[in-house]
Amino acid sequence: MPDSTIPAVEARGVTKRFGPTTALDDAGIAIAEGETHALVGRNGAGKSTLVSILTGLQRPDEGKILFAGRPAPAFADRDGWRRNVACVYQKSTIIPTLTVAENLYLNRQAGRGPINWRSMRARARDLLDQYGVDVDAGRLAGDLNVEQRQLLEIARALSFGARFIILDEPTAQLDGPAIERLFERMRDLRARGVTMMFISHHLEEVYQICQSVTVFRDARHILTRPVADLPHDELVAAMTGEAAARYQARSRAVRPDAAVVLSAEKLTLGERYHDVDLTVHAGEIVGLAGSGSSGKVGLAETLVGLYAADSGTVTVNGGRPKPGDVTAALRAGLGFVPQDRHKEGFVPLLSIAENATLPIAHKLGRFGAVSPALRRAKAERMIESLTIKTTGPSQPVGDLSGGNAQKVVMARALADDPKALVVINPTAGVDVRAKQALLGAVEDAADRGAGAVLVSDELDDLRICDRVLVMFHGRVVKEVPRGWTDADLVAVMEGVSDD
Amino acid sequence: MTETTVAPPGSPGKSPARAGVPRLARFRDLALVPAIVVLIVVGALIDPAFLSGDNLTNVLQQQTELSLLVLAEAMILIAGKFDLSLESTVGLAPALGVGLVIPAAANGLGTEWPTALGIPLCLLIGALVGAFNGLLILRFKLSAFIVTLGMLIVLRGLQIGFTGGQNLFALPESFLYLGNARWIGLPASVWICIAAYIVGIVVLGYFRHGRAIYAIGGNVDAARAAGVRTDRVVWAVFIIGGLLAALAGLLMTGRLGSVAAAQGDGMIFTVFAAAVIGGVSLDGGKGTLFGALCGVLVLGLINNILTLAGVSAQWIQAIYGGIILIALMLARVTSGKAQD
Amino acid sequence: MTETTVAPPGSPGKSPARAGVPRLARFRDLALVPAIVVLIVVGALIDPAFLSGDNLTNVLQQQTELSLLVLAEAMILIAGKFDLSLESTVGLAPALGVGLVIPAAANGLGTEWPTALGIPLCLLIGALVGAFNGLLILRFKLSAFIVTLGMLIVLRGLQIGFTGGQNLFALPESFLYLGNARWIGLPASVWICIAAYIVGIVVLGYFRHGRAIYAIGGNVDAARAAGVRTDRVVWAVFIIGGLLAALAGLLMTGRLGSVAAAQGDGMIFTVFAAAVIGGVSLDGGKGTLFGALCGVLVLGLINNILTLAGVSAQWIQAIYGGIILIALMLARVTSGKAQD
Amino acid sequence: GDDSTSTSAPTASSGGGASAPAAGGGKVGVDFPRADSDFWNSYNKYVPQLATELGVELMPPTNSQNDVSKLVANTQAMVSQGAKAIIMAPQDTGAIATTLDQLASKNIPVVTVDTRPDKGKTYMVVRADNRAYGEKACKFLGDQLKGKGKVIEFQGALSSVNGRDRSEAFAECMKSNYPGITVFAEPTEWEGTKAAAALQTRLTQHPDINGIYMQAGGVFLAPTLQVLKSKNLLVPPTDPKHIFIISNDGIPQEFQAIRDGQIDATVSQPADLYAKWAVSYAKAALEGKTFQPGPTDHDSTIVDVGGGRLEDQLPAPLVTKENVDDPQLWGNQVK
């Protein structure tokens, strides 16, 4: 047989169970030498589980893994695995308390002898330069921003010299330009003959960078096809098991005399943003865009009271909640979807019902008591309206897949029928159907007369906005009305537009 | 109605499997009940005296102070914090409360405030200690472990300092009452304990602020982002913890008839053991007060049975520790979950 | 030189502010050095005898056992675990080691193994205790806190059990040697301690397996993904911890001339205080052995100064605790970081 | 004397005699205060031994590990199991009051050993006078040092009554009788390490220290000797550098140290007599006997310490080089 027909990587008949959960059910994948292969599927389809099996972190219950036709190394042979496959995992494997250099050379800082820190830092600098990563090797990894961490992970993965690299949702936390820089790098690697497996919920990215695509659904392999032969609709249908249309942003007419439900005046916070003015009317969705460190998240977090501004005022629904006091802002009629759902979004051990009703607990009973029946009823309505996939309101949120957990966070924001919504990156890491449900929920709220601020790194999300404020280096530099093209907006965000 | 919640037909096995989890979590509360039953049977076999009302009442009464401390510690642990200083509050609060009201001749401080103030002072001191701990931990952002470790030493030191290490036994009658009275056939302290646990279980289960404690322990950032005033709640938990410790001290004072200079010394290890055996996690957000109470009962029964069985003095400590270790391993095996 | 740490021109504010951190982190190691200097000055002012070589040697020698325990605990904490049972190993290991070699008439176990085996046995027992702790924690996935709390009780109980609670006085000469000998003007135990710390600092700073401990404490999944055999490393840390505790017990036995039934009792609180004051985090992955050693010295100097100053017995404990609390607050203020 | 200790029951209560004709017999419960010191271990061994000799039916002894809560729990358990009399040694003398009242209300006589409860009804207290220990130690050191010098004192825990009694008596006696002696009182919490550290520090600060009083030989003896040895201060009494040491407990190791000239004296706390008279009085209680204050037939005196509470103050002999080989000392009977 000619070499080219032997896949560079193959998984055959892999089954993996976690207790009663079947994460992979007789699934497989074959990736040809030199191609960039996409693996897509809804949240919880088993993608990351396959990754951990392909990288030797977990042992499959059944099935086998082949690299270039040869059986995979023994389970305990970590070095053997690492020569075959490198990986940027979905969950960060950066150790925040160690320096960048040490993270790069973790567990191989030196041979037998003692570590020579100076030479290790030098090697690290070389490596980082080689991949064009601009961070100081001596910094603590915990102080890096998201993109820098991601680059660090990629540089580390590549440094083992493996010819096969897995990237599990590398773009979920990156903004547009960073994603472009990542793709540049991937194209470059492909040109050097490196095989890649790429996981993402952004299907456009799959079309942009991959040659073929495998779809998993409910722990099973559904199809593998060259990207060129698979139209967008069919891909979505394969993922969801039903035909679906692309999300269509609704059109709204914001009445000019509509009440102002959320506003900021001359808001300034340290180095993060300066002199920001913002007005949101009832029934209006205002987008906030900007590249990394533009200050958009900081601004949004100030609006909800996570930070107190150095100067300036925030008005919510006509009132002035105490700066830096989330409770006051929420009581004033605000709903909030935080940036990082794992960090600020939910309490994993508590049930959906409790998480979703946390801000309105005081309305679910008298004298501080919370009626479980009322809470349950409320939660059931939320589950229904946001189509959360769950066994019931008493399921702990920690057991939900990412997209469904994000819906719970949205449910929490909407729980009190807020007059104003502040929503940050609501669709990060959620699958295409969940994304539609979440954006739909924001639009529904606007239709009911709420005003919303939507902060997002994804241009697609911003299409539901009536206008988009673009921030650059902590200032609002432009207001873009509906009907923008991606290129326009990116140009403003990067500070290269000519007006 | 259920259509929306049920997984689409294509999803195999997954959803039903998950449905089991919350139910199992609820059972975890009852995990120690079989152990308690076994201990009661073993106790009855070892000595018929075990099942006598008197003996069982004694077991309950002996555990009252411990159980109040465990109640306090369990709340604090669920909120994701730590308090080692409770055991010294058990000594200091009544000592200071008594010292302020009794004459200097009886080792008092010489202030001789009205006797009626004794008990309120004692409870107030407990609450103040809790408030001070909370202040250092929340405002100064110091580690709870190390703050309360420091306070443990300071409070005990203060007690020895102003009593000169003397036991205070010239107690006002009011101090003795609660530790000794019997109401409807059971010691008053047992009733107080039962009441405290009922209130605790109801508040932590069905009240907004109680649930907030779980939310804070489970993910403090999420709780804050959801509008919970986290610092205020945690502070309240520390204050209530101190108050309960002072109450425990009061009961102990009454039961034993004096404030010993070493009152409460060394209890904190037992408090943690009971809480953790009862399923409360040191990581916060996990566990129930009912479970913690079961932990207390298990330890109390083991002690009582070892005493009744007349285990040799020489080996009793090793056996006691061994039983605790085995209980932990069994809890691990039956719950099937890694501990934390 | 600083160019590389400076943020690229486009990114405002954020990077330069953060760039300071690693340098500051390195300084954190030295955070206690000023405190030590202040203590030395205070000591010299209080009593001229303080600065005498003899007194300083005493301070060092008195801290040797504590410092070995802190070394062990710091490693275990950095690896993200917990060991409360070290203090009972300090008693059990030498007691068992001695018991196996001395005649039954001198309260031995009656085995009367060759005397030369005494010290190896003692160290072996320490290592075995560590191995057993590790086994329960890693294989059975039990909580380290609660396993070692159980072991603390069991080990102390075993010691009381088989010695019948007797102090062992009839020690082989070899047991006395290390705790008493002087090498080149300093007590042997001080040299041993210095050597242990140097080895520890070098291994944790410059060797792969040492760095793996930090990696595990920082993020155990990431360490595993990087090919660190996490379980093996943590197990080794527990074993070395037990070994160091046994060594500390050996030195203490030699220094005090007997194995007391309560040897090591209550030390664990001081061990934690020293480690945390020295900047070791209870969350794992943070802190250095040098910092921990400074923590030990601070506590030792405070003790020595309080003794020299002749503080009244009645108030000494409160003052000691108060100083620790203040030290913690100062450490917090100077480092500017929330503790954990 | 020989005869007195071999007397089998406390018959010699002056003017005493059987009053209530209650039937003798019944189980006697005993709680040991701790099992981690030589003194108490000896006591723990003597009790069952003497109970057999005296024909007393002893329940399995419990151990309260120096924890008054455990003592209370143990007592209650023994009552549940049918104890008719109880022997205990409450190390915390205040915290036992309520329990004593409860036992009194159940007509269960209590003999306490070593400590006198601050409050509550007891049938008999069997103890040597701890204040006398402190005084004896003070007098011994004062005389040896001829009223001049520096003395270091290892105090027990201030929170224990025995430590407090010894400390107070020692301090008062020193102050009134030997004002020329400077006393350094070191708080040790009964811990050998603390004593060793304090001794090292103090010897550096005051190299001319010439007397040591340790309140418990069991914990302080070995560390003290070890420190002195390392400083080359373990020299015979004839040497001017000699430090006079008096200890407290009377364990065999102290006797050996006296024979070796390393320490000078100890106050022997009579573990055997504690056990013997505790059991005897418990037996007498079951037989319904009562006692009156006055001298006994075993070199001791029963005193009324207030409110009709009786205390049999056993002799605590000072042991020096002269009498260290007396076979009657309990420390010489331990095997």
Ligand SMILES: Nc1ncnc2c1ncn2[C@@H]1O[C@H](COP(=O)(O)OP(=O)(O)OP(=O)(O)O)[C@@H](O)[C@H]1O
């Ligand atoms: N260690 C584990 N223990 C228990 N269940 C697990 C574990 N890892 C994964 N699962 C479960 O297996 C299923 C597949 O998870 P996996 O992480 O592979 O999904 P995914 O396709 O990567 O989803 P996403 O797009 O959200 O990242 C999920 O139901 C998940 O809850």
Ligand SMILES: Nc1ncnc2c1ncn2[C@@H]1O[C@H](COP(=O)(O)OP(=O)(O)OP(=O)(O)O)[C@@H](O)[C@H]1O
């Ligand atoms: N100076 C700072 N101090 C503390 N946290 C900061 C600082 N700057 C940024 N952050 C954190 O980074 C996040 C994003 O910051 P910011 O709002 O400044 O930029 P952004 O435009 O959202 O950038 P990015 O796209 O990189 O997230 C915030 O949630 C905040 O927690």
Ligand SMILES: [Mg+2]
């Ligand atoms: Mg995934």
Ligand SMILES: [Mg+2]
């Ligand atoms: Mg962002």
